[in-house]
Amino acid sequence: MTSKNTNLKQFTDQEYKYGFSIDIDADAAPKGLNEEIIRFISHKKKEPEFLLNFRLKAFKHWQTMIEPTWAFVKYPKIDFQDIIYYSAPKPKKQLKSLDEVDPELRAMFDKLGINLDEQKRISGVAVDAVVDSVSVATTYKKKLAEVGVIFCSFSEAVQNHPELVQKYLGTVVPYGDNFYSALNSAVFSDGSFCFIPKGVRCPMELSTYFRINAAETGQFERTLIVAEESSYVSYLEGCTAPQRDKNQLHAAVVEIVALDNAHVKYSTVQNWYPGDKQGRGGIYNFVTKRGNCRGKNSKISWTQVETGSAITWKYPSVFLTGDNSVGEFYSVALTNNYQQADTGTKMIHIGKNTKSTIISKGISAGRGQNTYRGLVKVLKNASDSRNYSQCDSLLIGDKCGAHTVPYLEVKNKSAQIEHEASTSKISEDQIFYCRQRGLSQEDAVSMIVNGFCKDVFQNLPMEFAVEAQKLLGVSLEGSVG
Amino acid sequence: MLSIKNLYAKVDGKEILKGLNLEVGPGEVHAIMGPNGSGKSTLASIIAGRDNFEITSGQVLFEGKDLLEMSPEVRACEGIFLAFQYPVEIPGVANIYFLKSALNAVRKYQGLSELDAIDFLTLAKEKMKLLDMDKKLIDRAVNQGFSGGEKKRNEIFQMAVLEPKLSILDEIDSGLDIDALRIVSQGVNSVRSAKRSMIVITHYQRLLNYIVPDKVHVLSNGKIIRSGGKELAFELEQKGYARV
Numbered sequence: 001m002t003s004k005n006t007n008l009k010q011f012t013d014q015e016y017k018y019g020f021s022i023d024i025d026a027d028a029a030p031k032g033l034n035e036e037i038i039r040f041i042s043h044k045k046k047e048p049e050f051l052l053n054f055r056l057k058a059f060k061h062w063q064t065m066i067e068p069t070w071a072f073v074k075y076p077k078i079d080f081q082d083i084i085y086y087s088a089p090k091p092k093k094q095l096k097s098l099d100e101v102d103p104e105l106r107a108m109f110d111k112l113g114i115n116l117d118e119q120k121r122i123s124g125v126a127v128d129a130v131v132d133s134v135s136v137a138t139t140y141k142k143k144l145a146e147v148g149v150i151f152c153s154f155s156e157a158v159q160n161h162p163e164l165v166q167k168y169l170g171t172v173v174p175y176g177d178n179f180y181s182a183l184n185s186a187v188f189s190d191g192s193f194c195f196i197p198k199g200v201r202c203p204m205e206l207s208t209y210f211r212i213n214a215a216e217t218g219q220f221e222r223t224l225i226v227a228e229e230s231s232y233v234s235y236l237e238g239c240t241a242p243q244r245d246k247n248q249l250h251a252a253v254v255e256i257v258a259l260d261n262a263h264v265k266y267s268t269v270q271n272w273y274p275g276d277k278q279g280r281g282g283i284y285n286f287v288t289k290r291g292n293c294r295g296k297n298s299k300i301s302w303t304q305v306e307t308g309s310a311i312t313w314k315y316p317s318v319f320l321t322g323d324n325s326v327g328e329f330y331s332v333a334l335t336n337n338y339q340q341a342d343t344g345t346k347m348i349h350i351g352k353n354t355k356s357t358i359i360s361k362g363i364s365a366g367r368g369q370n371t372y373r374g375l376v377k378v379l380k381n382a383s384d385s386r387n388y389s390q391c392d393s394l395l396i397g398d399k400c401g402a403h404t405v406p407y408l409e410v411k412n413k414s415a416q417i418e419h420e421a422s423t424s425k426i427s428e429d430q431i432f433y434c435r436q437r438g439l440s441q442e443d444a445v446s447m448i449v450n451g452f453c454k455d456v457f458q459n460l461p462m463e464f465a466v467e468a469q470k471l472l473g474v475s476l477e478g479s480v481g
Numbered sequence: 482m483l484s485i486k487n488l489y490a491k492v493d494g495k496e497i498l499k500g501l502n503l504e505v506g507p508g509e510v511h512a513i514m515g516p517n518g519s520g521k522s523t524l525a526s527i528i529a530g531r532d533n534f535e536i537t538s539g540q541v542l543f544e545g546k547d548l549l550e551m552s553p554e555v556r557a558c559e560g561i562f563l564a565f566q567y568p569v570e571i572p573g574v575a576n577i578y579f580l581k582s583a584l585n586a587v588r589k590y591q592g593l594s595e596l597d598a599i600d601f602l603t604l605a606k607e608k609m610k611l612l613d614m615d616k617k618l619i620d621r622a623v624n625q626g627f628s629g630g631e632k633k634r635n636e637i638f639q640m641a642v643l644e645p646k647l648s649i650l651d652e653i654d655s656g657l658d659i660d661a662l663r664i665v666s667q668g669v670n671s672v673r674s675a676k677r678s679m680i681v682i683t684h685y686q687r688l689l690n691y692i693v694p695d696k697v698h699v700l701s702n703g704k705i706i707r708s709g710g711k712e713l714a715f716e717l718e719q720k721g722y723a724r725v
Contacts, residue, residue, distance in 0.1 A: 450574070
């Protein structure tokens with residue numbers, strides 16, 4: 001290391017701020033996975049027959065599958081029998097209102113900066129809070145019900161709206177889609193459900209907050225969003241987990257259905273525990289997210305800011321089925337220390353005159369490895385479809401890596417596809433320039449990185465954008481060298 | 482204001498400054514001229530706090546304080562400004578946002594209240610007029626896609642907004658046409674006052690027609706070998722460095 005770099009090395013180290021865990025009495029299944037466990041979960045949740053069958057079919061299929069190895073990530077083989085598949089914070093009794101939420105749980109959310117008290121919330125965001133495997137509170141339910149919006153935990157939806165669940169579950173991500181979606185379909189315990197009826201513009205942002213608390217527990221949540229004709233919803237998702245030395249598995253499935261003229265905007269700030277500086281512990285985040293623009297003129301936008309997890313394996317995708325439908329993917333993925341991310345999107349053009357936009361910003365620091373992997377596929381009948389992709393990588397230091405793997409499959413001659421890619425480094429000159437004007441080193445790096453991510457951040461809802469900017473600053477501290 | 486005593490500095494083991502002495506008083510403008518590789522830019526970088534130099538001996542005091550102990554940002558907040566020879570680009574960061582953050586960082590350090598967006602914009606517009614700057618430049622990303630002349634103008638614009646006590650202009654004239662040179666010089670002169678000092682580094686006497694110095698120094702092989710009034714610059718222009 002030359003003396004030139006020493007000044008970059010002086011970044012103070014900041015620990016993962018959300019790394020606490022709380023002793024909550026939990027109701028858990030024994031470790032391991034077999035048909036019994038699946039029946040146990042289904043029974044615990046008093047599920048209808050169709051759901052148990054869905055789970056069992058998924059499990060049978062999963063047993064025939066092998067873990068995918070094509071992603072550019074390295075980790076020791078996961079022992080799927082060494083995981084607890086169901087852990088629920090034990091309720092003292094049936095909750096009738098938010099006031100009855102376990103004070104310890106409430107304290108945990110306060111610590112995370114999430115207030116479950118409706119009347120105190122001024123931001124006007126409805127929150128569904130999921131701890132380990134179970135949804136513990138959903139705010140603003142009544143107000144949403146007045147306009148016909150259903151926003152509740154997945155388990156509640158199964159009890160109260162089984163017909164909707166049965167109609168849409170697994171129609172976007174079939175249980176056999178991939179190894180982790182099959183696993184999730186077999187063992188998912190909770191998640192969020194959201195239904196926006198025809199013509200309704202959801203009056204507030206909907207937000208789900210995921211938290212893994214218990215040790216050695218996997219979190220397998222399932223989110224289903226259905227936007228009927230001409231409806232609109234903006235959905236936010238946030239995640240954190242305690243610091244533990246062992247890796248924990250998180251394998252979620254998110255399905256979105258957009259009918260004619262519907263628009264769904266899905267934003268994620270993912271900040272699972274990334275592991276320590278030596279790469280011990282951290283969450284394995286193996287997630288399948290997919291939307292189907294089933295209706296004409298429908299639109300699905302994914303915006304993600306990925307700063308956490310030891311390993312991220314995630315490709316939020318859009319099937320552009322309806323004519324004139326639009327898919328968007330805006331992503332910032334940051335890897336620091338020993339984090340690895342293999343993330344990107346799939347845009348499948350099926351209908352005519354469909355459009356997709358991909359803006360991906362990868363930031364690698366420390367020994368982080370960051371891969372953009374994206375597929376743009378234009379089917380035979382998707383005439384006049386268009387795609388624009390831009391993949392930029394920013395390197396901080398000289399021990400990290402950035403990789404771009406774009407796949408293109410075009411079967412229609414009228415399609416227009418554009419792909420731009422760049423790789424750059426934060427230079428010592430840029431930092432010195434900022435410092436010479438009076439900015440501290442931390443502020444300089446944060447400003448340069450935020451500038452790099454600008455095209456993505458401007459697609460986030462306001463308060464989320466502010467949070468994302470801060471998070472990037474914090475995640476980068478101690479990274480430069 | 483600035484006092485450099487017997488300064489020795491190395492870059493990658495090679496000695497660049499070899500016993501440099503310089504005294505700059507309040508309100509004075511000093512020109513430093515010299516052939517390529519004489520150590521002019523090294524001197525500018527050392528004053529600003531770039532750390533890829535090894536200072537082997539000597540002292541640099543700014544208003545009586547030991548400058549070499551301060552980080553670059555503290556030096557900036559104390560009132561030192563470097564107009565870069567090659568200003569870097571910072572994609573995605575709006576010029577106006579960058580400068581506002583810088584000004585407020587400096588003001589905060591000096592115990593002044595931070596300027597809000599409206600007050601800042603008023604100030605910025607006033608200074609832009611001085612430099613005849615295209616309004617679009619303040620909303621563009623810092624130096625990105627700026628022409629050579631625009632970059633230099635942007636440096637002086639920043640200087641005019643930050644109002645530093647000591648400005649070091651590192652070859653601010655390189656790459657400027659005659660008209661741009663005149664405008665940039667006007668900007669520089671507008672910041673001149675009895676309290677503000679400047680060190681103007683240049684190869685050419687031409688710049689000194691516009692920014693008239695109080696003193697001219699010739700830097701050669703890491704040392705100041707001659708000092709004089711503005712007439713020294715003319716002599717250099719006629720004879721060349723080799724014969725001085």
